[in-house]
Structure formats: structure tokens, C-alpha cells
Amino acid sequence: MxxxxxxxxxxxxxxxxxxxxxxxxxxxxxxxxxxxxxxxxxxxxxxxxxxxxxxxxxxxxxxxxxxxxxxxxxxxxxxxxxxxxxxxxxxxxxxxxxxxxxxxxxxxxxxxxxxxxxxxxxxxxxxxxxxxxxxxxxxxxxxxxxxxxxxxxxxxxxxxxxxxxxxxxxVMIDSLVYYRSKASQLELLKELNLDRKSYVLVTMHRPSNVDDAEGLKNILAIVKDTSEHKHVLFPVHPRTLKNMETFGLLDDLKTLSNVTLLEPQGYLEFLYLMENAALIITDSGGIQEETTYLKVPCITFRASTERPVTVELGTNYLLSDLNPESVKELVSEILGGKSKKGQIPPLxxxxxxxxxxxxxxxxxxx
The missing domain is CATH 3.40.50.2000 (Glycogen Phosphorylase B;)
Structure with missing residues (x-):
């Protein structure tokens, strides 16, 4: 065969x-x-x-x-x-x-x-x-x-x-299970001078969120507001970085205090950062699944999700738009200890x- x-x-x-x-x-x-x-x-x-x-x-x-x-x-x-x-x-x-x-x-x-x-x-x-x-x-x-x-x-x-x-x-969870132990041996937090659960991990790359000035300004506001609660780690996708620069927002992003911008991470590095985060804010599809398995709270900016089990059983929260005020409220609630506990879906x-x-x-x- x-x-x-x-x-x-x-x-x-x-x-x-x-x-x-x-x-x-x-x-x-x-x-x-x-x-x-x-x-x-x-x-x-x-x-x-x-x-x-x-x-x-x-x-x-x-x-x-x-x-x-x-x-x-x-x-x-x-x-x-x-x-x-x-x-x-x-x-x-x-x-x-x-x-x-x-x-x-x-x-x-x-x-x-x-x-x-x-x-x-x-x-x-x-x-x-x-x-x-x-x-x-x-x-x-x-x-x-x-x-x-x-x-x-x-x-x-x-x-x-x-x-x-x-x-x-x-099968995405197959990889997570297989490489979880290997990822846990990394020492990224030591290099970043951070403790477990002391930071929020942010990723943004969808064209609907990062291809116009309004969306990018909202992302900037969300990162800034979130950094008032905890340190923010933001691995910046090439598309997001390019558009931040195009719309003249990159310098503002770089000057935010309590925020660390990172290059795109390898699989093991990102798995390590997900597992140790207090919260993840994203617009990714797969991260919804991985955070549900890891039982880490996740806010996903999507009008809908093709992975409803992550919301129904897991730790995922769906927000339909990049509204900084809505995010601020939800981040405060989650980091205040009121997050979903979540279950791992069947199989x-x-x-x-x-x-x-x-x-x-x-x-x-x-």
C-alpha cells in the first residue's frame, strides 16, 4: 500500500x-x-x-x-x-x-x-x-x-x-501527547525571566483581523490592556508584523511595557509556552484544540468556530469581534479565577x- x-x-x-x-x-x-x-x-x-x-x-x-x-x-x-x-x-x-x-x-x-x-x-x-x-x-x-x-x-x-x-x-492531539514531555524540558521561561502562569500568550494572524488598520489598532489595545494584568508574550506572525509596519503601528507595539515580542516559534517552543500560560488570546483554529487538551483558558476571535467541542466541553471562549472592552472584561474574569475547567473530548x-x-x-x- x-x-x-x-x-x-x-x-x-x-x-x-x-x-x-x-x-x-x-x-x-x-x-x-x-x-x-x-x-x-x-x-x-x-x-x-x-x-x-x-x-x-x-x-x-x-x-x-x-x-x-x-x-x-x-x-x-x-x-x-x-x-x-x-x-x-x-x-x-x-x-x-x-x-x-x-x-x-x-x-x-x-x-x-x-x-x-x-x-x-x-x-x-x-x-x-x-x-x-x-x-x-x-x-x-x-x-x-x-x-x-x-x-x-x-x-x-x-x-x-x-x-x-x-x-x-x-491527530493534532497525537502530536501534542507525543511531544509534550520533550517540550517540557525546554528552558524558555528561564531565558525570558518569567514564571509558570505569570503571562498571557497572544497570537494573531487571520486576514480578517490583521489586514486593516482598525483591526490592528484593536489588537494593540487588547495587548496593552492585558499587559496591565500580566506580562504578555506575543510571537508575531510575519503577516501581522508586515501590516503593523505598513499602518505605522509597529513602533507603538514595540514600546508597550510588560510586553515581549517574539519571532514565530517552533512547535516544541510554542507547545511549552501554551502549557505554561495563564491564558491564551488567539484567532487560530488548532490552538483552540490544544488549549482544550492542556486545560488552559483560551479566547478566540472568530465569528464562529468549526471546532464547537472546544467551547462546549473545553476551555475555549469565542468572541465575534476584536472589541477591546469585551476582551478586557473577559480577561479580568478569567485571570480572576472564574475560567472554565474544561474536559478533554472523547478519543x-x-x-x-x-x-x-x-x-x-x-x-x-x-
Whole structure:
């Protein structure tokens, strides 16, 4: 059984790593990795391959940036050549980035089964390009591996046949469980002269939040207000940094007292900083899941979430807009000891990849 697993953007690496490790335990499975280069930056890509112990990708397509349409088209053209050369038994895609839908479409047209890991998630906001990618990928996939019960309900509502759908847990949590001990050995807090739970960790990168002056001014106000409670650590995403500079706000950000700006962090470093934070303020998708598992309070700036279990069972709070006053009130409440305790969702136990590989091996191993 030959499997091509696709990675394109930072979150994909954490999802493919446990799958590749699980595939590699079997001599009758050939696991190859295709890196589309959708997001390519040494700080946000190479470091993940090194830290997650992934081998050098068998293929690097180097597609780079461009509009959603341009990027998707470039990936399809380049990946078609890989498909014709490799003739895999399965193409495995994860998450919801442009690489996910692009490679899935090529595989389907080549009559190769598509496996979608992290299927069924829905924000019900079609203004998000990721939502379109999710819906389309699920519609054409042969096997859909689901992380939470909401995903099962979504796929049933969309009339995806039950025999295609498998509730297996969360491969993102597999990586967290596997690397948690290694991350705990870091000494970042000592280097930053901070104690456990003495700081708030902030990340912001979504275009809807960081691509205009109003959003960036609100982020500036939120960071400033939060720093009056605790020290703020802010690993600044390249997009956010560039836009802060463009709108003339970077100097204001740099001069805030009780705030430390950091470069984008490696996976282990960020896991360490999450686990030791008193609170995380973010607009990320995956961080909602990781903080729920770690039982660290998390405020997420999104009008909706495709991961509702993090709000219903976990430690996540959803805020629909970057309103500094709303954030100030919630931060004060959480840091004052009134935060959710949270529960770890079903099957988020570090063994999702093993379940996935067992199902695929039973179906496709010759």
C-alpha cells in the first residue's frame, strides 16, 4: 500500500507527523510525503520537519503564494506530475488549506482514493476560504476521519454515506501527547525571566483581523490592556508584523511595557509556552484544540468556530469581534479565577493516527 500524504501549511505538519510514524511501523506500507510549499518560510516550515522528526519530503512542489485560485491551480498542475510518477494507492490530505482541496481533486480525477483527516468540521461561514475547502474535500473523499461529534452530525446532514465516515479522534492531539514531555524540558521561561502562569500568550494572524488598520489598532489595545494584568508574550506572525509596519503601528507595539515580542516559534517552543500560560488570546483554529487538551483558558476571535467541542466541553471562549472592552472584561474574569475547567473530548487520547492506519490497512493493504 503506497500512501502520499500532503502537507502545505504549518498546521498540516503536526497532523501528518503521527500518521507517517504510524504508517512506518508496517513493512507493507510505503509512506511518502509531498510538501506543496503553499506556506514556505524556514521559521514556519523547516523547523517543523526537524522538530516533528519528519523525513525530508519526497517531493517539494514549491508553489509559493498567489491568490487562492492561482495557488490551487499551481498545486494541481504540479501534483498531477507526482501522481503520474508515483501511482499511489491512497492520497491522504489533512485540514482545510488550499493544498488539501487541490490534491484531493487531482487524486479523484486520477481515480485514486482520497482520505481526509479532520473531516466534517464546519464554521457555517462560507466567507472563509477554509470552509469552502472543507465542504468540497469532504464531498469527494472516500474516507472521512472525524475529530469530534459535531463533525459526524455535519456529514450526516450533508448526506455523506455512513460507511465512509469514521470517528477516530484528533491527530493534532497525537502530536501534542507525543511531544509534550520533550517540550517540557525546554528552558524558555528561564531565558525570558518569567514564571509558570505569570503571562498571557497572544497570537494573531487571520486576514480578517490583521489586514486593516482598525483591526490592528484593536489588537494593540487588547495587548496593552492585558499587559496591565500580566506580562504578555506575543510571537508575531510575519503577516501581522508586515501590516503593523505598513499602518505605522509597529513602533507603538514595540514600546508597550510588560510586553515581549517574539519571532514565530517552533512547535516544541510554542507547545511549552501554551502549557505554561495563564491564558491564551488567539484567532487560530488548532490552538483552540490544544488549549482544550492542556486545560488552559483560551479566547478566540472568530465569528464562529468549526471546532464547537472546544467551547462546549473545553476551555475555549469565542468572541465575534476584536472589541477591546469585551476582551478586557473577559480577561479580568478569567485571570480572576472564574475560567472554565474544561474536559478533554472523547478519543483525544494520542492514538487517533493508529486507528486511522488500522482502518486503511484493513481496506487497502495488498
Amino acid at each position: 503506497k500512501v502520499l500524504s500532503i502537507v502545505g501549511a504549518r498546521p498540516n505538519f503536526m497532523k501528518v507527523a503521527p500518521l507517517h510514524r504510524a504508517f512506518s511501523k508496517f513493512s507493507d506500507i510505503e509512506s511518502k510525503i509531498v510538501h506543496t510549499g503553499q506556506h514556505y518560510d524556514a521559521k514556519m516550515s523547516d523547523v517543523f520537519f526537524n522538530q516533528l522528526e519528519l523525513p525530508k519530503p519526497d517531493y517539494f512542489l514549491g508553489v509559493g503564494g498567489g491568490s487562492h485560485t492561482q495557488q490551487t491551480a499551481k498545486i494541481m498542475v504540479e501534483f498531477e506530475q507526482v501522481m503520474l510518477a508515483e501511482k499511489p494507492d491512497i492520497v491522504l490530505v489533512v485540514g482545510d488549506v488550499n493544498s488539501t482541496i487541490a490534491c484531493a481533486m487531482v487524486a479523484v480525477k486520477e481515480h485514486v482514493p482520497v482520505v481526509h483527516v479532520e473531516a466534517g468540521l464546519r464554521s457555517n461561514d462560507r466567507g472563509m476560504p477554509e470552509e469552502i475547502n472543507r465542504i468540497m474535500t469532504d464531498c469527494i473523499s472516500d474516507h472521512l476521519f472525524v475529530t469530534e461529534q459535531a463533525g459526524m452530525a455535519n456529514l450526516k446532514r450533508e448526506s455523506i454515506p455512513d460507511e465512509k465516515v469514521h470517528f477516530v479522534g484528533n 483525544w487520547d494520542g492514538h487517533a493516527a493508529e486507528r486511522i492506519v488500522e482502518i486503511l490497512r484493513n481496506k487497502y493493504a495488498k
